[in-house]
Amino acid sequence: MNTVRLRLALLRNAPVALFVVVLAVFGSLSDRFLDVQNFTNILIQASHIAILGIGMTFVLLTAGIDLSVGAVMYLSVALLGIYLADASPILAVPAMMAVGALFGLVNAFFVVRLRVAAFIVTLATLFIGRGLALWVTETRMVFYKDQILSLARAEFLGVPWAIWVFAIVFAVAWIVLNHTPFGRQVYAVGENPDAAAKAGINVPLVLTTVYAVSGACAGIAGFVSITQVGAAASSFAMEKEFAAVAASVLGGVSLFGGRGGVAGTVFGAVLIQTVQNGLVIVNADPYIYPLVTSSIIFVAVFVDSQRSRILERLGRRRIRIEERPV
Amino acid sequence: MTATSLETEARSSGMRRFVRRVLFSEYLVLWLSVLYFLAVLPFVPQMASVEVLRNILSDMLPLLVVAIGQTFVLIVAGIDLSVTSIIAMASVVGASVMTGDGGYLAGSPLAVPAAMLAMVTVGLAIGAFNGFCITRLGMPPFIVTLTTMMFFSGAAIWFTTFHTTTSSIANLPHGFVVLGQGNIGGVPNSLWVVLAVGILAHIVLARTVLGRRLYACGQNRRAAAVSGVPVRKVIAAAFLISGACAAVASILYTGRLQTGTPILGQTILLDIIGAVVIGGTSLFGGKGKVVWTVFGVLFLVLIDTSLKMLGLSLFSVFAIKGAVILLAAVIDAVRTRFAARI
């Protein structure tokens, strides 16, 4: 029994151990790596994936998935570039969030009302979203004005703007998930939708909201990303949905619902970015970046699946209480 | 039930029977394809030309092979996101074996068969790895194949850098190119290959023990296990088959482009899964047929081609494709709910 508990403890802390190993390895290879400026860079680079992943976490917690987030990023960025080119960020960000949330509501309509699998709905809306974005941009590259690009270098209280946005989104999401009735109901619905309905939770409303949240986060992520990239080509935010899922899963969010949280997702996004950053700093062959990243995600999922298997074995119903040796 | 509701029931039952027959028809997607074809014909009469039809066919072929592999995986209630990376990896590995620019077996008469063998081996190996992680380590198929997809997409690019300074490995032997573009009895070789794969896959699913077991694992895994079905082996087999099919598709694509390139297939992942689902194969397992997938691929390619010929921009092609996939999924959901009412 004790060895089982020990193994569980080891497996539970494996992602953190992984992070420490990553820090140690890159730290010993380069003295530029363990540097405050470098960590600021990591956080800035990780911010849009983290924000995307935070939205994804809401959906994953209900055992759903949202593959359309990359498309929503592109669509909201395209709308910003074409119709709100002169708007101030104060107006632009809420507008992009609204676009994303609206998009999420469409996803929710199909998932909740028509009961189509979330995977296929959001796969389809991924196409539709990218199509709309290409229509808006007339398949041309979109460039942005200085008031947006200057944000890439802007700081507030000495902290870069992107990190502020990242931190605010994280804080709000964390509070919502942990300290509001809605957040706790998200967890309940993900754990057992039937029991949740029986307990009187408005399950369709909870599900609809999480897709809207995911869309809104994609809108913000689009904004943060565009301040860094400066221009949106037709491949903008391509396959970011997978990066977001990967960050969540790496941070311990279960694809089957009810387990994990936004802190894990942020951890996952930062870990991925740390590795990428480290590889750049030690001048690794850029072609091996995806290999290293995917291996790390694989290891994290492997560890998590082994842990669930042990927990499942422990949770099996017992019929008789065995006499313990006296 | 009151008398009036009985009357309306009777009146609507004829309509309902018709709706049900259409919805449940195996050939629903084929009829839709034909209908669609006829509907766009007035706007783009050249759709009916031999050349366009031939293009549609040749666009269908490699996509169909991957989609058939994906059908196997969906039947056991899995999903294989790694197929595009297998196409890429197999393409560059195969090319590196046979290319005239310093390939491992450059100039050797064995180069072409060895290269093709290597490509299939790549597919089988990645499929085997997916199957192992899913059945033995108990990891979810979505994440396993997502990580293998990321890994091997990257690996294919990396591998290419060892063999060329450009983005693809060219100068493939004449023998290989001829294989891809030649024909036997007027029928292109690639069509022969796809026909063979399709018929074989159909026979496996419809006629063999393995086929029955694949459906059983997708329908009710626990009941299958109680009935002595070696569930793990069967599920692993589905992923192996998917890997092998992706490798065959890679041979076809590589032959068509005459280069081995790691960006091959990068953008078709969602087309593949979309086509299979449009055909009627369920994402939840236990349901699917090779002919359905043929119809699904046909429908998707038809839409793709017609939209391009209508002069519609990329955006509408994307959006309409998405809408079609969504529509197919909604129809499937409605079907399922109808079925539950019988």
Next chain:
Amino acid sequence: MALLECENLRKSFFGVEVLHGVSFSLDRGRVLGLVGENGSGKSTTMNILGGVLPRDGGRIRLEGAEFDPRGPKDALAGGIAFIHQELNLFENLSIEENLFITGFPRLGGALPFINRGRMRRRARELLEQVDIRHPPGTPVGSLSQGERQLVEIAKALSVDAKVIIFDEPTTSLTRREADRLFGIIERLRRRGIAMIYISHVLADVTRICDDITVLRDGAVVGGGPAAQMPTERMISLMVGRTLDQLFPERTCTPTATPVLEVRGVSQPGVVHEIDLTLHAGEVLGIAGLMGAGRSELARILFGLDSFHGGTIAVDGTVIEKPSPRTCMEHGMAFLTEDRRGEGLMMHATITDNIALASLDEYASPWARFIERTRLGDEVGRIGQKVRLRAADPVAALARSLSGGNQQKVVLAKWLLRNPKVFILDEPTRGIDVGAKFEIYKIIDTLVAGGAGVLMISSEMEELMGLCDRILVMNHGEIQAEYSRGEFDSGRILEAAMKRKTSAAAPGAIAEKVA
């Protein structure tokens, strides 16, 4: 005036009346024990009270007012809390969150934030009332079964329930946990809460209940103050039914040839030192209460679950590595208790279902093609043998069949393999009387053909009408064995409940030591 009055409750399923007018009443601060065999109507009655099922007839009055719950939420709002055997808790949430999942106390009363402080205080009060000493923030997933039970009670208290219904609350509890539960029940009684307590453990019922009502075949057959209801009287009321079900004449007697020999099979926490021998031509019954380990034993014997000691032999050959495949190769067949979950592919055809276990036998040697004509003929033959009735006996979907015909499909699946040993787990559960009779006849044909049948059933009459021998399981052990001729439902029931009625279960001793 009684707090809760039920008058003449009636309920039918698919045209068959299962509750024939059940009446009882309950006063404040009283505990009513509801006892009866499986299928006697206890659960149906309570599901009506708890708003899970609508009633077809009769009336319920709560505090003198008509009470007509439209759902569990409605019943709860009216003051009736139902604690199911399967608890309705979210393991990923903390105790306090489970208590308030639909009614979190909010900051400032209306802000969308949870008032953690108030929630914690309220949770503490509630947990104190049920004697849970864990901090309210503890995840429910880390609590024992007994503690989870108490959390459910605390949940009932949080909405000021007037009546709490317990359905078999002690099945997954240790003795000590059960004692703790009884302490809480006592305390609630003193506070004036009325309770209905459903249990098979008659000693517990006698101990904690004020009144007892005995149900049999969907009707009240007796009742009264607990003091006037000794265990023997309860048992005789529970089983005193007349044999109105007919069993087919058994056409053979057991031989002396063993087909299945189980020696010393144990698995910690599940079964202990199981020895049994099944002979050719014999129907061997396994009786016991729910949760006695009967189905778990069946799963172990068929290689679905692992075990740590002992051997299983078919026809004298020990099965080396038991798995469903090897067990099938040795000639075993297993009809599971969960027909939908583990027996059938509901969306597949009859033919596909019947063929599933025998595909290898109908495969061509090399390419493993299925010989469809031969398979089709055989499936048709077997279908007739089990008297399968379907609109289309080949292509109809399993889902479209009646329960009885579904069960015949599962039987046909195994019959196609010609096994020597059949393990049947609740073969007649949820099917109508006519189909039951046909299944009994099939079982008789099986043993007449030289097979052995190990039959698990919760219906005593069925076991006594069909079996040559009956083993009684209790707490994962075989408690008693009776041969035909010495069958007596009272004694069997007593053996099934015996161990728990004795004061000191081994578990309790071990815990005291530990």
